Amino acid sequence: MTEQQTLKRTPLHEEHVRLGARLVPYAGFEMPVQYAGILKEHDAVRRRAGLFDLSHMGQFYLHGDAVAPWADTLTINAVETMKPLQARYNIFCNERGGAHDDTIFYRLDGRWLLVVNGANADKMWAHLNAHLPPSGVKPESRHGSAALIAIQGPQSVGILQAHVPDLDLDSMKYYFCAEARVDGVPAIIARTGYTGEDGFELFVDGESAPQIWSDLLSMHESEGLEPCGLGARDVLRLEAGMPLYGHELTEEITPVQAGQTWALKLNKPSFIGKEALAAQLERDNFSRIAGIVMSGKAPAREGYRVFCEGRDAGEIRSGSLGPSVDNKNIATALLAKEAATEGTRLEVEIRGTKHEATVVPLPFYKRQR
Amino acid sequence: MAVPEGLLYSKEHEWVKIDGDTATVGITDYAQNSLGDIVYVELPKIGAKIEQFGNVGVIESVKAVSDLFTPISGEVLEVNGALDNDPAAVNKDPYGAGWLLKVRVGSAGDTAKLLSAADYEKIATD
Structure with missing residues (x-):
């Protein structure tokens, strides 16, 4: 079997082909690296808005009443203190303090959404399951079936609002989310992103994603909304100083080394990597x-x-x-x-x-x- | 995809225009499109002796570093210094303002190993 045949496709694959995207293997998926060109797409996000397919990222739902205290033993940032509908950046470490993955937790009504890097999704699914408590936590993977569409850029609120009649997007706080409908489709709408601009991430089912994607692009072309690939996303996140797993964070490069000490909560009783990270911080010779x-x-x-x-x-x-x-x-x-x-x-x-x-x-x- | 007549082409997607004993070299429209936005071009020193199909520099896009090969041997007479400040000229006008080097042709026989526009077009559209 060739590499081509083993690559997965996101629910938006046909849209990318129709738009003439250049598709490359990334995190096991055939992903758009660019459409019109990286610089043009970068410019759209900084000045207007860009639309990204991030369906390669791992979407894990966590059910049960013990999720927060359990997740606090696996991560460096605090989970239990999160407010309802809050989103929080968090890093899973190994015993040596190296980063196993950097992620975002979303606290939903009665469940949690954990978004992990696409390239780490299998590793993280195994990690979560290897550390499950006897009861009180049930993980559910929607990796590969659910879609994630991000709209990023200063015009994001104005463009997206027309599609979300039940929610005042302007009043949603940064790193918070809501469950609402996008063009009538149930979605989790989060004011998060990876570009250094204002914007939203839309978690929707795979079947509904293509219609939402193509409606957004066709209705807002005149406002300068452009499809953007992973190439532009990498430039945007680098300019914004955000780490990319595999580069600034790895199993060897710790959150402390990567300048993510702000997310390290050493007042938590215990979590994987705590001793190593505390010692590294103390020595300060890294x-x-x-x-x-x-x-x-x-x-x-x-x-x-x-x-x-x-x-x-x-x-x-x-x-x-x-x-x-x-x-x-x-x-x-x-x-x-x-x-x-x-x-x-x-x-x-x-x-x-x-x-x-x-x-x-x-x-x-x-x-x- | 533009493949002008009157130029010769290499399988590595460079073009060469022969004018007496002088040749002008660049990359093709197909190559610039494949590379994407070009942000940096590193060219050989003037006077350098170059071998046909040898590595003579690099072309960098936002995401990638690619080797530049010369379709013709000889001595470098001139390089396109304007690309220092405007590397995107290679994207905009690969057969004109985006030229890369001028070479004093080392061996007239080199052209036998190059492709016509029609033959190159077949490769680049495969």
Whole structure:
């Protein structure tokens, strides 16, 4: 069997083909990396709005009265303190403190939704099931069958509101959600995203997704809504300083190293990785993720070595042109502590030549609120 | 997809225009479209001796780094410096303003290993 035949398709596959998307294998799915072009799509999200198919991401529903205390033993951030209809970023770690996955919990009425990275969905499903308590937690996977459509960009509220008559989207708070109808279809509508812009994520069943997708695009073309692929999403999230699993967070790179210590709640009684993370924080000698800006025009790419005063100081973890960062080449690097302070001059080795770079604070881009 | 007549093409999606003993090299419309938004072009030094089908630089899109191969051997006479500030010219005008190098042709026999517009079009549409 060839690789092509084993790839899964999202419920929106036919829409992508119709739109002429370039499809690539990603997280076991055939996913759109771009439609009209990454820069054009990036621009749509920063100035107007973009529509993304994120149905490759794992959607796990968690049922039962013990979900919150149980989830608190597996994650670094607090679950039990979440308010009804709140969404919260959270990271599952291994015993060494490395990241098993970074996720979002949504507290719904009588159940929870846990959204995990597509590439980690199988691993996370096994992890959850391996740690189930004797009673009080029942996980349900809708990975691959349910759809996730994101609308991101400053015009998101205005565009989406026409399709959600029962809900005042403007009054929904960032990182909160609601259960309502989108074009008559039951949906979870969350004010979350991965672009650094305002926007919503719509969790709907797979059968209804294509109609919602195509109606949104056809009705709001004149407002500049554009289909956007994973290529634009990666540039947007990098500019916004958000970690991408496999790059800034891995089984080896801990949330503390990745600058996600804000999400680490050491006052929780116990959770996997707590001792390792507390010790790492205490020692404070770890290599860490830093933002860097290249002085020249050559882009830094994942894996390139980084030097500080002639000595190897680490490596690039993500890199791209940053259209919203004065079109400079931006990157994240995992750097030795002494090389990671703001303003440090570095050199990135690109095809045997050293290129100047400077450590800058993350995020590279912050939207005007 | 544009494949102009009068140029010769390589299977690696470069074009070459021969004008006496000088050749102009670029990448094809198919190549620029496949790469997507081009953000950086690294070209050889003037005076460099290059081998037919050898690696002479890189072309980077937002997402990927791709090697650039030359369809013709010879000595580099000129590179398109305007691409430093406007690499997107390769996307917009791959056969015109987006040219990459000018080469003093090393071996007239090189052209025998290149494709006509009609033959290249078959490859690029497969």
